[in-house]
Amino acid sequence: MTVNELQRIAGKLRLNIIKMVGVGQKGHLGGSCSLSEIVAVLYFHKMKHDPQNPKWEERDRFLLSKGHAALIQYAALAESGYFPMSEIEKVKCLGAMLQGHPEMKTTPGIEGNTGSLGQGLSMACGIAAGLRLDRKKSKVYCIIGDGEIAEGQIWEAAMAAAYYKLDNLIVFLDKNNLMATGPIPERYNTNPIVEKWEAFGWYVSVIDGHDIKEIINTLDQVEKIPDKPKIIIAHTVKGKGISFAENIAAFHNGELTKEQFEIACTELLKNN
Amino acid sequence: MRLQNPRQVYGETLLELGRANRNIVVLEADLGKSTMTVLFEQEFPERFFEMGIGEANMTSFAAGLSLTGKVAFTNSFAVFAAGRSFDQIRQGICIPGLNVKIVGSSAGLSDFGDGATHQSVEDIAIMRAIPNMTVLVPADGIETRKMVKKIIEYNGPVYLRINRHDLPDLFPEEQEFIIGKPYLIRDGKDVVVFANGIMVSKALQAAEKLEEEGISVKVVNVSSLKPLDEEAIKIFASGMKGLVTAEEHSLIGGLASAVTFILRGSGIPVIPIGIDDRFGQSAHNYEELLEEYGLTTENIIKSVKKLTLY
Numbered sequence: 001m002t003v004n005e006l007q008r009i010a011g012k013l014r015l016n017i018i019k020m021v022g023v024g025q026k027g028h029l030g031g032s033c034s035l036s037e038i039v040a041v042l043y044f045h046k047m048k049h050d051p052q053n054p055k056w057e058e059r060d061r062f063l064l065s066k067g068h069a070a071l072i073q074y075a076a077l078a079e080s081g082y083f084p085m086s087e088i089e090k091v092k093c094l095g096a097m098l099q100g101h102p103e104m105k106t107t108p109g110i111e112g113n114t115g116s117l118g119q120g121l122s123m124a125c126g127i128a129a130g131l132r133l134d135r136k137k138s139k140v141y142c143i144i145g146d147g148e149i150a151e152g153q154i155w156e157a158a159m160a161a162a163y164y165k166l167d168n169l170i171v172f173l174d175k176n177n178l179m180a181t182g183p184i185p186e187r188y189n190t191n192p193i194v195e196k197w198e199a200f201g202w203y204v205s206v207i208d209g210h211d212i213k214e215i216i217n218t219l220d221q222v223e224k225i226p227d228k229p230k231i232i233i234a235h236t237v238k239g240k241g242i243s244f245a246e247n248i249a250a251f252h253n254g255e256l257t258k259e260q261f262e263i264a265c266t267e268l269l270k271n272n
Numbered sequence: 273m274r275l276q277n278p279r280q281v282y283g284e285t286l287l288e289l290g291r292a293n294r295n296i297v298v299l300e301a302d303l304g305k306s307t308m309t310v311l312f313e314q315e316f317p318e319r320f321f322e323m324g325i326g327e328a329n330m331t332s333f334a335a336g337l338s339l340t341g342k343v344a345f346t347n348s349f350a351v352f353a354a355g356r357s358f359d360q361i362r363q364g365i366c367i368p369g370l371n372v373k374i375v376g377s378s379a380g381l382s383d384f385g386d387g388a389t390h391q392s393v394e395d396i397a398i399m400r401a402i403p404n405m406t407v408l409v410p411a412d413g414i415e416t417r418k419m420v421k422k423i424i425e426y427n428g429p430v431y432l433r434i435n436r437h438d439l440p441d442l443f444p445e446e447q448e449f450i451i452g453k454p455y456l457i458r459d460g461k462d463v464v465v466f467a468n469g470i471m472v473s474k475a476l477q478a479a480e481k482l483e484e485e486g487i488s489v490k491v492v493n494v495s496s497l498k499p500l501d502e503e504a505i506k507i508f509a510s511g512m513k514g515l516v517t518a519e520e521h522s523l524i525g526g527l528a529s530a531v532t533f534i535l536r537g538s539g540i541p542v543i544p545i546g547i548d549d550r551f552g553q554s555a556h557n558y559e560e561l562l563e564e565y566g567l568t569t570e571n572i573i574k575s576v577k578k579l580t581l582y
Contacts, residue, residue, distance in 0.1 A: 061339075104368045112339055116363040119332045123364055126336020126344075133297070133318065134340060153360075156329030164321075 001045050003212045009079065010040040010212070011272035014241045016075040018264045020091045020098075023256055030251040031145060032072040034176040034209065034236035041215045042141055043076040051081040054108040060138050061111050061127050065120025066145035066174065067101040068253070073110070074098050082109040118151025120144065121171065125161045128169040128229075139223065143172045147179035149190045155200065161229035162201030169229045170222060173197075174209065176238035180252040193233055202231045209234025241268055275438040276413025279377060282434055283308025285420040286345065290316055293424065297342045299323055299330045307347040307377040307434075327352045331360035331374070338370045343424055349383065350376025350392035350433055354399050365429050366404045373423055373430045374399075380469065380520035381547075381565065382436035384558045391552030392433075397525020399431040400498050406430045406451060407497040411472035412439045415495060418449035426451060433469070435520075437558055440473050443493070452499040454508065460490035463576045464512045466505070466531050468494050471518035471545070471567060478572035489576055497530055505534045514541040514579030520567055522547045541582050543575040 001009075013036045021027030043049070047060040064073050071091070078085050083097060091098040097106045101115030111127070114120035124142035131138050148154065161169055175193065177184050184190055197204045203225045207214045215234075222230040238252070239245030242264045245254065256264065290296045290312055299321045304310040313320040321337075323330035327348050334344035346353060353376040354361070365372045376395055383390045399407045408423070408430060410416040416434065423430045442457060443449075457472060458479050467475040472493045479489035492508050494500065509515055515535070519527040528544035535542075547565050555561035562568060 112335065113364055113368045116359055119328075119335075119360055119364050122329045122332030122360075123336040123339070125329075126333035127339050128336070129321065129333070130297075130337045130340025130342055133342075153326075153328045153332070156324075156326035157333070160323060160326070160329055160333060 006040050006045055006212045008272055009044050010036040011241070011268055013040055013072060013075040013079060015265065015268045015272070016078065016088055017071045018242070018261065018268065020071045020074065020088050021256055023258050023261045026253050026255050028068045028071060028253050029245060030178065030238040030248070030254065031066060031069040031174065031176065033240045033242060033245070034174055034238050035069055035072045035143060036240065037210045037212050038143065038172050038215055038234060039072050039076050041212060041219070043080055045216060046219055047141065048138070051109065054082060058136065058138060061140045063111050063114060063120050063124045063127070063140070063142045064102055065114050065124065065142055066117065066148050067115030067120065070100065070102050073102060077107070077109040080109070083107070117148045118153035121154055121157040122160070124169060124171070125157050125164070125166055128166040129164055131168060138168070140169045141172070142169065143174060146173060146175045146177065146184055146190055146193065149173070150188055158197065158200040158202065165227045166229045167225065167227050170219065171229065171231045173231055173233045174236055175233055176236045178238045178247065178249045178252065180249065182249050197231050201228065203228040204231050204233060206233045207235070209236035210240060241271065243267060273440040275440055277438045278410060278413055278416040278434050279306070279308045279436060281413040281416045282375065282420060283311040285417045287311045287315060289421065289424055290319065293343070295342050296424065297321065297337050297344050299334050299344060299346045301325055301327050301330050301348040301352065303348055303377070307375065309347050327356040328360050331357040332364050334372045335364040335370050338372050343371055343373070345373045345375055347375050347377060349390055350379035350395045351390055354392065354395035354431060358398055361429070362402050366402045369404045369428050371427050373432060375432045375434060377434045378436040379433040380435065381552050381561045382558060384555045384561045387554040388551040393522045393547045393552055394525065395433065396497055396521050400525060400530070404429060405498065408451070409433045409468040409495050409497060411469060411493050411495055412441050412443050414441050414445060415443040415449060418443070422449050422451060435470055439470060442473055442476060452496045452501050454501060454504050455493040455495065456490070456508065457493050458489070458491040460488040462488045462512070463514050463516065463579050464490040464492060464508055465516045465518060465572060465576070466492050466494050466527060467518040468497070468527055469520050471520055474567070474569045475518055475572055477569045478576065481569070481573055482576055487576060487580055494527055494531065497527065500530055500534070502534045505531060509535055509538065509540055512540060513582055514543070516543050516545060516572060516575045516579065518545040518567070518572055522549060524549060541579055543579060545571055545575060
């Protein structure tokens with residue numbers, strides 16, 4: 001798929017995020033929109049997967065450790081054809097397939113239950129170790145947040161991944177600089193990020209998380225590095241693509257008025 | 273009566289089953305020489321994961337391994353296996369019902385010297401409260417071996433609570449262990465004692481002594497706390513003058529809670545023996561500590577006698 005096509009898909013995923021948030025209901029808009037390009041590249045370019053056969057043994061695995069951004073994953077799964085697009089209209093309804101956080105038992109394509117922050121990376125490590133025991137070539141992709149890395153378990157997992165040389169594990173860190181209640185450096189500083197991951201024994205790359213070409217090139221490059229887990233620190237904008245939500249912490253789990261909903265849809269359609 | 277150490281039996285059984293089943297993986301938090309997973313490590317280093325002193329990561333890592341089709345056993349002292357990792361067990365393992373076995377070793381007061389921080393008085397209550405969780409407490413080495421075999425056949429999360437000390441054999445070798453089933457260990461017609469873990473052997477001793485005084489005591493080993501066959505408990509209690517529950521655990525949320533909830537409304541008099549909403553503490557030996565908390569044969573005898581007066 002070309003860079004332009006992937007860019008269009010990223011825009012479409014954002015539009016579906018907005019549709020899922022809807023009007024007058026809370027939804028994790030900010031941290032979902034910051035991931036649109038990364039998730040578009042993974043699902044529509046990089047990962048081996050089969051929406052018709054979600055449990056295909058040779059598939060790559062994707063785990064959204066920052067599970068509150070489930071909307072971006074739901075948008076990608078629906079767009080890929082894991083389930084009908086009509087499911088996204090029912091997100092978070094009582095009895096719905098699509099729960100507030102990723103739920104593997106109800107949703108085809110979800111690999112594990114994430115959302116209690118800090119745990120998804122450990123799970124991704126376990127999957128990577130299990131695949132290696134089975135001599136599988138599959139890769140494990142995992143996305144963590146820059147707020148999430150305040151969780152101590154992230155660093156337990158970081159040590160384990162390096163000790164076990166999990167080179168089939170590629171992690172994106174969504175560095176949008178905002179936690180739920182405000183700017184990370186002011187509220188609770190998780191920096192410096194690059195130095196920490198290097199010290200923990202990881203191969204570290206730093207990219208613009210909205211630059212499709214850079215995401216692709218970096219993924220192609222890091223997968224060749226042996227014996228080390230990889231982390232791609234992706235500089236992103238929380239709420240990316242929606243003018244009034246960009247870099248605004250309130251839209252971490254925000255609610256849209258009817259007017260805001262229409263502005264967001266118009267902007268996303270125009271730029272796509 | 274033969275004594276066996278449940279930790280040793282656990283380690284040997286895991287190794288033996290690991291030879292036949294290549295999907296078994298074992299995770300450890302730097303206590304392998306105590307939990308006896310060291311036996312598995314020596315023979316299958318590639319399927320053994322030392323996770324350092326990091327129980328949270330160990331537990332979620334095990335969830336990941338199970339997602340690739342492995343039967344994952346996490347190991348630590350019970351107080352950490354169940355307490356430190358509660359959220360990891362709840363969120364990543366029990367909500368989706370993953371095939372991870374949480375093994376809490378040196379459980380209850382059995383790590384007598386280390387004191388309150390290392391003694392688990394509430395692990396069963398915590399684990400029982402989680403939907404989808406199975407909670408098992410073996411009474412001896414024989415039952416430990418049977419349980420380990422059974423939980424490997426069962427696809428889902430299990431909490432297995434292992435005592436640190438030698439326990440006398442009492443579970444019949446020829447008896448199959450079935451998850452959820454309470455076992456009649458000794459029949460009697462006056463009072464029933466529902467017990468588990470180390471308290472089953474103490475209940476048996478009490479029953480023998482009481483027989484000499486003409487009191488007939490039924491002893492039931494409730495080694496499955498969850499699920500638990502409610503009908504069987506009702507049948508065992510029916511026609512009895514009273515019942516005693518005996519457990520090496522807080523009276524809140526363990527055996528007493530489970531049994532009396534099932535028998536609510538039956539009117540049968542109950543004396544619960546357990547730890548009365550206190551933490552543990554250090555002692556120079558296990559028996560001395562059990563005595564301090566009333567977890568003794570004598571206390572069971574006294575309680576049964578009280579019930580026969582009704």
